[in-house]
Amino acid sequence: MNIKNGIDNSEVEPITSTKVAHLVSADAAEPSSSLNWSFLVPEADTVTVENLQKSDLDDYDVLWWHSESTLDDPDIALDSLRSFVESGGGLLLSHGAVTAATTLGIEAHEPDCVQQGANSTGFLIRSLYSSHPVFEGIDELEFQTTSPQPTLEVHYKKRMPHDADVLAATVDPTSRLPGKKSLLHWSVENGRVIGVGHGLAADTTDHPFDKARSVLLRNLLTYLSGKGDTPATMGRPKGREEFEAMRRSVSDARHRPKYHFTPPANWLNDPNGLVQWNGRYHLFYQYNPAGPFHGTIHWGHAVSDDLIHWEDEPIALEPTSGDPDEHGCWSGAFVDDDGTPLVMYTGGSGREQLPCLATADDDSLRSWSKHPSNPVIETPPESVDVLSTVHWEAEFRDHALHKIDGIWYQIVGAGIEREGGTALLYRSDDLQNWDYCHPILVGDWRETGPMWECPELLRFNEGDLLHISDYSNVVAFTGNYNERTMRFEPRHRSLLDYGDFYAPQSFETDDGRTITLGWVREAQSEENQWKAGWSGLMSLPRVVTMTDEQQVQLDVVDEVTQLREKHYRFEDVEVSPEKSGYLDEISGDALEFSITLDVEEVEEFGLILRSSPDSEERTVITCDVRHREVFIDRSESSLDPNAVDTRQSMPIRLQKDGTITLRVFLDRSVVEIFSNDGQCLTSRIYPSRSDSLGVDLCATHEGATVSSLDVWEMRSSSG
Incomplete structure (x- = not known):
């Protein structure tokens, strides 16, 4: 994937109205790199995770626990942290601290990908959560927060978290597949917990992604303090x-x-x-x-x-x-x-x-x-x-x-x-x-x-x-x-x-x-x-x-006829190679067609779907009677260069009366074609223009006579 960085270049204001405390281990070999973020959270305190008392946390809105090492059976004040979150506090777990989610009892599945010095550089936001408050000010789905560096990273790869929403995947320049799940959200009673598996290690080197990282972190801490609504798409849907x-x-x-x-x-x-x-x-x-x-x-x-x-x-x-x-x-x-x-x-x-x-x-x-x-x-x-x-x-x-x-x-x-x-x-x-x-x-x-x-x-x-x-x-x-x-x-x-x-x-x-x-x-x-x-x-x-x-x-199945709405009927339509506009009264991206052709009067007949007014985009289904073939030409279906444009075809046989009947179902990006002899061809098309809604008939050589044509507008199956 190649979605450009979408961070606004304006300065990131420091956080002053949210009370933040850094959680650190008393026996850590070196200070947590989260302390390097003092410019963003200048009034943050430092609290050790061992032997915490709930009363120690009452003055804080958010606790931030960052670790650059794995947490093997960490000695933490479990009850105090759980109580803090359940009563409405926010907890940010970053890098190695993400593994503490299972110890805290908020996640049933442990991360299956914990590695040092990976290639991750940023995040790929899921469209489902693009409006989440933690992504405010981030205008594109892909954004970078760092250059590759030898820090600890925690992801779910083959495994998926059982209790968390996956807000974003990992950007890895060596692999464009979004398989690593690294930005996670848990709802715990009245509180919020977010895990960030990589990308928050602050350093003293100024590079182009500093502002992106700062915007994300500011949003995370603000959201965890209870500000901003949790989107309706959070959590596993049940109703x-x-x-x-x-x-x-x-x-x-x-x-x-x-x-x-x-x-x-x-x-x-x-x-x-x-x-x-x-x-x-x-x-x-x-x-x-x-x-x-x-x-x-x-x-x-x-x-x-x-x-x-x-x-x-x-x-x-x-x-x-x-x-x-x-x-x-x-x-x-x-x-x-x-x-x-x-x-x-x-x-x-x-x-x-x-x-x-x-x-x-x-x-x-x-x-x-x-x-x-x-x-x-x-x-x-x-x-x-x-x-x-x-x-x-x-x-x-x-x-x-x-x-x-x-x-x-x-x-x-x-x-x-x-x-x-x-x-x-x-x-x-x-x-x-x-x-x-x-x-x-x-x-x-x-x-x-x-x-x-x-x-x-x-x-x-x-x-x-x-x-x-x-x-x-x-x-x-x-x-x-x-x-x-x-x-x-x-x-x-x-x-x-x-x-x-x-x-x-x-x-x-x-x-x-x-x-x-x-x-x-x-x-x-x-x-x-x-x-x-x-x-x-x-x-x-x-x-x-x-x-x-x-x-x-x-x-x-016959049940599909329930979806039919307005009906158009045409008989004995003479289609000429020089003319167009046979179906000007019809337009749409959800239609059913039933077409009967007399092969004695047809050599090659075409049905045009999803055509823009200037025909810059269009898809043509052609019945080639001479070669007993139906094919769909997608070479002009989309202006998007990433859309597949190959030709697809299927064989057809005549009915005993010398006719050919086709049923065509158009549903936005999918076309299903059924012939009278039970053959099927299913195709995908991706018009890029919103006005690519036209339909028409076409023919080659001597033209074609359509014995009958029925068209139905189709309603949505969800309403």
Whole structure:
């Protein structure tokens, strides 16, 4: 990321109305560097942390504890400090003192990254908290407070704090990924505690970042004294108002979809644990509450009565320190075990990823208890040379389960060295003790990749579908699953979607439909995702069916018609290469189109979306009848040079009457295209202009005749 420093150059006024005391250790080898800040807090006192009495602290608004060394079992007056904070005092923990948060009992998870002499130079503010009082006067999300120096730094890296809000991540010039969580906020009874893992070491050298550091420190001490409101987005949301506050804070009106599901804020990827339970639909998903980037994965949760209008629920699963999922609760599936709701998911710890089990505490599916014997499979199978990579001892994750004649079977995604991706089959009588069987299918790494993620086996009367995700695409094998040999016998191979659709998961509804949802990935820079404050969305729910020829077909669920508002109808439209303005009465960024073309009167037809008045920005979907192809041209979709502009395409087939029908769903930055033969293409576009709302038709060569065109304006699914 490269977001410029945004500090105002005006002088920073010293703090005079807030009573501050420096906490120091009586046996410290050298004075705390926080004492070098006397120009900012000229009237601050010094108090030793050992043998404090509560009465010693009554005269202070804020205590600042700074340490340039680790605190191994520090000898502190625990009760006095806790009492000070709980009664409304403010506590600033900086550098090594951040590790005292667990000793004080305000944080359950210890920091997992404590290092000397790192490269950190500043902070990357989360958009969710950009209006927090501690960032007043800081106009950009990225700002530097120091040059690299050999000071102690404390971060949460693979781990996430359990009780703190992460206000900002670390700026590290050697890595542009915001994985280190270093500016933390705890609310403790009536008091406030902030931890700053780096960047506050004052020195005598004048450099360009002095004012930035001073502005931040002044804001921190002022806020900790009780001045300034705590934003509504602080704390883990549990109710509707809190979730709505999160969504408002990162609304992103230009690109955040109106009727596709997105996370309340932060990062979303794979759908997990999809189920209709007691009549309600439950969507669990991979979620990072620390920000819009992949890492520290939890299970987010949303519920719906109709697959379209979703309500946010509290986090369902989170990593547990010291457990096999301490670094992430990754993808998994729902299991109905004779009326008992369970989930099988992958737990990540260090370089291991292994299957874990959890049981719902009640039928709301809001809270879950992890199995005490996790992981339920302790190692990948020794008889298979499971792929090992720089990140993982074994690429072994993601689960799908089914039951045959009272026996549970699950497939786990994996790769086999020098062969290719695979789905490994296990069997069990009780979901807790598993016996390895064999791979149900092994791919060729040159064609379907070295590792198969999120495998799923779906069974239909016409045949069976095994789909896998190979890092780039969702590959669909259709054929038959042989229950005797317990192997998949493929007949056809295709793609389940030809665009930005990944890691789908399916479930059966009470009315017998097989519904699938997939993660729609971002196609813009990590910097833009960080600025937006959210990343990732779910596709519209799709019905999965299979033809007698064992061709898989997908179509959007009928429930989506609830979102339709104003309707426009056109018939027998003659589209000429020389003309434009066919749809001047229509504009918008949330629309549905249904188009029927007679191929005898069409060679190449185009639908233009999100066009600026001067056509400087526009996206064109073209149906090339001669080559039986639909493609989306994103070369002019955005003036943003960081937006992806590659062409995407999918094959199409004619209907028996010689026509082609397309359904197109536009929702701000996402486009989903469905053809009459069940093919899908999902794409992302990022117009930069607020007036890129126009739609039109176009044609090449001899022109085109559109037999019928229906357009609907679409309402938001959140209201």
